[in-house]
Amino acid sequence: MKIFYAMPFTGKTYEQLVKEKKTIQELVNSFGLELNEQFLGVESKNEFEDHAYGPLFIAEKDHSLIRNSDILIADYSRHSIGRDCEIVIAKEIFDKRVISIVPSRGMQNHPWIRLYSDYIVGSQNEALNLAQKLSSFSLSSNISSLSREQKDTIDIQVNELVKERGINYVTELFPTELKRRWQKLFGKEYRIILDYCFKALPKTLRANTVKANVQKFKKFAKKQGWKLKTLDFSNIAFRLHPNLRPHFSEIPEHQKGLFYVQDFASMIPAIILDPKSEEKVLDIAAAPGSKTTQIAQLMENKGYILANDISTERLDVVKKSCKRLGIKIVKISLGDGVKLGEKYKEVFDKVLVDAPCTNEGILGYKVHKFFEWNLLLLYRITKVQKDLLESGFKALKVGGTLVYSTCSYAPEENEQVVDFLLKKYPNSDVKIIKLKGVKTRSGLTKWEHLEFDQRLMQTARVFPQDNNSIGFYVAKIIKKKSKI
Ligand SMILES: C[S@@+](CC[C@H](N)C(=O)[O-])C[C@H]1O[C@@H](n2cnc3c(N)ncnc32)[C@H](O)[C@@H]1O
Known part of the structure; x- marks a missing residue:
């Protein structure tokens, strides 16, 4: 019996990991099992210490190891395993026996399955079936291969969800590891940053002085009824009143190159x-x-x-x-x-x-x-x-x-x-x-x-x-x- 053991590396020191590796090896030996190597990256201290993250080694190099294992153990015991590990586990999870030492939540509750089932295919079972069918489906990474329409659907649905149930409900669905990192990075400002992700920012733009002088642009803006505030670092760049959200591409002056829309x-x-x-x-x-x-x-x-x-x-x-x-x-x-x-x-x-x-x-x-x-x-x-x-x-x-x-x-x-x-x-x-x-x-x-x-x-x-x-x-x- 071969066993694959997945655990979060992130936030751990090299020495901690070496110790854990030893413990797991002893445990596996005592049951007469064979441990499929999964501590890649721990082999070289330099390589490990070059990155602030570890689990990617599991994700990147271990697919064949997972495939050849009879049992997967997903160790959720200490802190969240992080999305990166979830990718790998989810990929192989359907045809393997899985022992989770302390499973925090079942696959049914995986945020991506929830989102996918709620909004893309309709039901949770369907989402799980789909995940099974698409052998290359990986829960978090494969969203990038969705069609433009599916991505747009997610954006619309998520924004509606925010309106209906509040930001907290939605941010619950975000990658665990990203949230852990942002909490560490932003401290008390973590929530503020998350909230800003859902704010409509005021539009900023540059008058295109290659084509016309700034006065011409100002005259045009006045005609449009736009309230402008000149940016401190450039007298040809402006911030529009936050309530103004014009469809710029439909405006003839935009098509003629009088101005360019660009974030501050x-x-x-x-x-x-x-x-x-x-x-x-x-x-x-x-x-x-x-x-x-x-x-x-x-x-x-x-x-x-x-x-x-x-x-x-x-x-x-x-x-x-x-x-x-x-x-x-x-x-x-x-x-x-x-x-x-x-x-x-x-x-x-x-x-x-x-x-x-x-x-x-x-x-x-x-x-x-x-x-x-x-x-x-x-x-x-x-x-x-x-x-x-x-x-x-x-x-x-x-x-x-x-x-x-x-x-x-x-x-x-x-x-x-x-x-x-x-x-x-x-x-x-x-x-x-x-x-x-x-x-x-x-x-x-x-x-x-x-x-x-x-x-x-x-x-x-x-x-x-x-x-x-x-x-x-x-x-x-x-x-x-x-x-x-
Ligand atoms: C952040 S965007 C650049 C935005 C752009 N500077 C602007 O202000 O509109 C990064 C760009 O890098 C390009 N890119 C990615 N890998 C590259 C590579 N190896 N060499 C050149 N461009 C690359 C992408 O196609 C993308 O357009």
Whole structure:
């Protein structure tokens, strides 16, 4: 008899895990059973300590081990096992005998099954049958492969649920591990952040000075009856009265490129980058182009921007926006940004690395994103983020500025990524971020068992409750002369 034992790694030290591993091994031996190895990641102390999370090792490497086991034990005994473990367990759970040492709740109560049964297929049995049928169905990760309509349905239904039963009922459905992390990260402000996920944020927009002067836009806004408040950090950017929620794309002036709608926090990275006319700028992950077009505007449509992205469809949106806004200095580039550093060594005056991320800061935009979140995604994305940042840094001239940003709160995607660069490149440094009218919190120097360079304090965390915006992280990095 082979046995598979799953337990939460998160929040545990390496030493604790080694001890638990020994105990489990002894227990299994005493019953004459065989333990299928599931403490992967514990083998190498360095690898384990490189991450603030552990269960992903189970999720990533252990599928065959689970498949070959006769018994699965899901250890819910200490604290919640976390969504990442649930993924794996749920995947194989239907044709295995499961012994849960202290099961907190049965599969029937799994939040995703509840959501799926309530709103997508109708009944719980049907949801469970469906899960069984789709061998690749994994309870939390596979929401990403639902159709656009199904995702929209979830968003609508969840928003209705919030209205009917309140936020608490809905947040109960969110991934356990995400909630644990946010509670630790935000402390007393945890509820405030969750509440903000369901708030309709006031709309912010930029007058497109490439096409017309700001007065023309103001005149148009007045005609529309829009109440505008100029943003402190830019006299061409405005916040609309919170009650105003126009269908912008239907407005002819929007189609003609008189203005561009962009969230307040999303405008910060380009302002910090401070691109000048005639400079050479690399936007390494540019689509759909909100920051590319903002950068072009700051450069007064003079100079050169290489707008790169890995997605053809998303780059089409950049092309269309540039056309609509009359931007002429953008060259579109399709490909993996990770390769650009070698190709364009020290070519650019400014580089923006607005990295792909888990979107934690905008989860409320599209509620289904809450159900897409998992540690495996976090793990995969941090690797891309580090590679993109390193590539962007290589492409930066000595004396140049690079801005790294994400719309996530996870320290692994933010401070840890910048910390990686500071350690690897002694000629990199960070500069403090201060912007009029933007309230920021210092970057972290500690998270779980990870410690980061003290300079990370100079990077900025943008919280929704401080600015009535989405959540963001911004780091300003410079390249000094190499000492060699
Ligand atoms: C946060 S979005 C960028 C948003 C954009 N900067 C804006 O302001 O509109 C991240 C982008 O990274 C792209 N991406 C993901 N992996 C990439 C890679 N290896 N190289 C280049 N782009 C990548 C995604 O397609 C996505 O468009």
